[in-house]
Amino acid sequence: MERFLLKNIENPNSADIFEYIKAGGYKALSKALELKPSDIIDEVKKSGLRGRGGAGFPAGMKWSFAAADPKKPKFILCNADEGEPGTFKDRPILEKNPHLLIEGMIISGYALEAEYGYIYLRGEYPQAKEILENAIRQAGEKGYIGDDVLGKGITFHLNVHQGAGAYICGEETALIESLEGKRGQPRIKPPFPVNEGFLSRPTVVNNVETLANIPYIMEIGADAYSKIGSPDCPGPKLYSVSGHVKMPGVYELPMGTTLREIIYTHCGGIRSDKKLKAVIPGGISTPILPADKIDCPMDFINMPKHGSMLGSGAVIVFDDTVDLVKVCYRAIKFFEHESCGKCTPCREGIGWLRAILERICSGSGAEGDIDLLMEVAKNIMGKTFCPLGDGAASVVQSCIKNFRHEFERHTGKHAKAGV
């Protein structure tokens, strides 16, 4: 398949604006500026583009909500706080193809009549910060950004804001709080950011990959775009594959490619041709799948039917040498560390899960520990303020549901040397 999101990235200078323009960049912007803002929103709606951050909310619909709110000014925020273990799909765009994101943001700024855009960048992406800031400067020099975009009398200013290392700031309302200079904690919804977001103004928060799709929709039109990949959630999708495959990396494939195709066709299969044991399909907040579920198409519609979620499309592959109790423990340690502490079940419950798993891993797992884990996870699931808690609970629930025997090996009379 022809790559769009990762077009040209083999070129060592792909981040430079001249290379980008040479390869056809910023044409979509010129095209978009010929349209009325509402036409662009309609086009995005028609394309069927869904948010690529994990929730899969229809992007055009989100835009139309913000556009309908009369409050001014409006803001377009790019969520580049890519921080979930296994997820590194946005990084090639940020570092290798920054102008694609910038072009997407200018178009969305125009469509939303938002004069200010911010890229909320993960704190641990220092190179990307430099590259993005350089690209924004170049775009300004070329007249794509500023008080008179391409002489059309449109204003669009873009800034990069570096996060300080909190996973929770990838949640859109926590991101907004953090951008406002406050402690990164999610807000009560409603009101939603599209009505009262950054500085209480209508704000659209879109993922890097979502925004990077906008120029493509402009370029090939909504009709052609909607025919790529899965019919209900079309378009190209970036899959970041890590773990025990021969060729880990970021792959641009049509939405709905099966896990099997991703692992065996594109990534060259399992390392040392070992046996596949399990896959986390969309970043560690998505439920783990056993090897027999890999024929599922990777999209927002089909994954839930198979007991997991597409999430960010971060595929983590485990071969049969892996102890899933340890995987579970490691994942929960992450969630405990990243819990913002606002709500009780997430703050206290995940710490408890970690304590039990730590006990099991150290060889002191008691008979009832597996049931206790399930009970604690149940008390977290669906009861937390934001989805972070659900993510943590689902890791435990899916690991135990699919691989209970592995946990049993470490608890009660079987508990010996630990993991």
Added chain:
Amino acid sequence: MITVTINGKKIELEKPVTILEAAGMAGINIPTLCHHEMLEPYGGCRLCVVEVEKMPRLQTACTQYVIDGMVVWTETERVIEARKAVLEFLLINHPLDCPYCDKAGECDLQDLVVKYGPATGRFAEGKRTHPESYDDPIIVRNMERCILCARCVRMCDNMQSASAISITNRSSKSFVEPFSGGRYDCEYCGNCLTVCPVGAIMSRMHKHAYRPWLIDKEIDTVCSFCGVGCSMVLQVRANSIVRAVPKTDKGVNKGLLCNRGRFGYDYVRSKKRLDSPLIKKNGNLEKATWSEALAYIANGLKRIKEMHGGDSIAGVISGRCTNEDGYVFQKFMRIVLGTNNIDSAAGFAYAPAQKFFEGIFGQGVTANSMHGISNSDGIIAVGGDPASINPVLGLQIRSAYQKGIPVVTIGYMPGLKRFSANRLITQPFTETTLLAAMVSELKAKRELSLEKSSFEGIIRTIPEVSINDAKDICGISADDMRGALDSMSKMNNPSIIIGMDILQRSEGHANLLLLAALIHLLNGRIYLLSELPNEQGLIDMGCLPDMLPGGRHLTVESFRRRYEEFLGVEVSPRQGLSLMEMIDGANSNTIRAMYILGENIVSSIPNSTYVKGALANLELLVVQDIFMTETAQLADVVLPSLSWSEKEGSYTNLERRMQRLERAVEGNGMEDWQAISEISKMLGFDMNYRSSRDVMAEIAKVSPLHKDIIYEDMAEGRCMWPYKGEPLRHGVSIEGIEVPDVQSLMMRPDKNRIYVGIDNPLFHADTLSSNSAALHSISPEPYVKISSALAEKLSIASGDYVSISTDAGSVELSIRIDSDLPENIVLIPNYFDDKGIFKIMKWKMHPVTKSPVMDFTEAAIKKIKSAAKEVSAWISLRR
């Protein structure tokens, strides 16, 4: 109309509210922890989850709004399971040290666990540890007990707007900490204590002193510190106040208090309280019985009245005395001693300001509800920092600013620093020029006709001062002035908040006129800041040389006759002496005796040496006080009085709301009115009051403003202006208003001299705060505030000691630096014995207001020694 069904009960609602509120209306209780009625919803604890039909997840009742047709169940098995789980989670890290914790018995978490369980937790690992912090003199933090509901942080950020604390760290390692680290660098309002549901933030003042269930009684009363008159509950055990707490649904403060009100009550049980009458014998004050002391006073007054006439006697009353004290005192002076020589510190500025505005705009014009401030369309504050003088009123301004209401501040106001878009800090004593320029600009935009009000004729004749002239004199850029004028010209009914500093000036009278013009031009509502709890009450009770009870001037003959008729004695229509005139009179022997009720005039009016000399000159000085003040030390007889919490009566606050004071503890002394009526009896005039209620009953008969008033009306909050009586109706009176000439509107301070001014600290209020261990521990040392420019010029650093000298004297003080101050003024508070500003400030009497004029006292500063390290380490630069 919205209909919701909660637990099968149908509820009809006018507008959408949260499920929690809707349930509350239906009498259904949903448990909460992070929710607090004073704060915005947070949704953190997850305890208030409920089941909503057609919604798969449990919903938090505190954040979810009802929609028409919603069906809610609040106590299903699923809900109870979820609540139990939340409590089990909370108890993972919450220590079970309830036997030791002061909160036990009034702890929300404890109560909830009792209701929902679980009886035992399944968490087997160790709890987090976090040593209790005793770094602060007042507030103890026990972060092991913290359940991270963030109520304290939200209170601090959104209600107090102090932003002094924050949640630090993430996950279960989170805890609350002041930004300043261990010791708080905050306003010490203690409102975080009110909202903490567990024992995580506690006051050291009552730590391990009692159990909540061992409280003997709770007394609803009013705070004794300032003119806001916050409602509070005094919790009493063994005749001692153990805690002062607000009630969220009560009073002008609706759950808020300031540092003074919350922590300052401990002066009541100070060891320095007077416990016996004293009579001066051979130059020493010696203990005497009540009978001896009262007879001594009666005889003395009788002798002096007979020899020199009643007008050789003068009376001074403090704004901390009740309406009942005030009424009986003025009656005693007028009827028994036959003089109108009665005044108080309210007569310095508060009373003349009110009188001036009432003359133009009508009686009661300063009676405006404090809650109106945050609902007005603009705020102009001038003449003193409201956030320090009347802290809870200051919060109204902060909250208005946060709602986007324009705030203009004129003068140095550290407490509103972050809450004003137009901050105009003038050169010392040049507010007159700035106000004149503002009036000139604003009146140019309106047509002024005599038809509307004769006052407009006066406004027309106020000399013009241009922005250009004002710019140089006031040291404020033309842009800043225009910015403020721009904000002001958009205001249609602003709150104009006036501090008394602006009146105690050579041009005090011009300032009043300019403010009145501003009020007229902008259609403003007036608020007069009042440092004492009952300045307004003293005015209403006639404790002024020219006013009778009920807001009637002595010269209103019809009323004077009524008053005489009622009391059966003639009252002289001749105006008595003002306080400053009394001091001068004592000095020149025209005043032979003074009776001082609760006022420490040696320290509360300028030039202490002069005042002391004058008082020493008296034949008889009677002082009734709760402490051996510097004034009491000069007395011939001292009577111990009762403190606010030991007496009954009423206060009238700055918005003219009468509120009842209830006795919480028994004191060792006599009510002020009681001692006076005893003396009165000895002088042959019977005053038969059995209680303060009897006094109020007489007030209700005599004063046309207080017609038929009884205490129960006050408790119900029905005693706003004009209480239940009749205000005086009169037309606009512009007689006697002098329009200043243009020169006096443009007085220029000398840039090369240093002047002294009064600082109004948040943490102190006269003799009371200096006897409060708590307030002293917050701000233990007298200081002088200087600008950073001056500090640099004199090579002085924060915490260094300097000597400040004027013609009147010299004091040694430590330095605080504030970059907001103009270079040629230093500010000193007046609340430390022997180190206050009035030791070195001179005054002259204003010819019209008869108030002390206190501007343009020049000073010299000399560095004495550098800062001691441990002192400079924590000196707060915030105020």
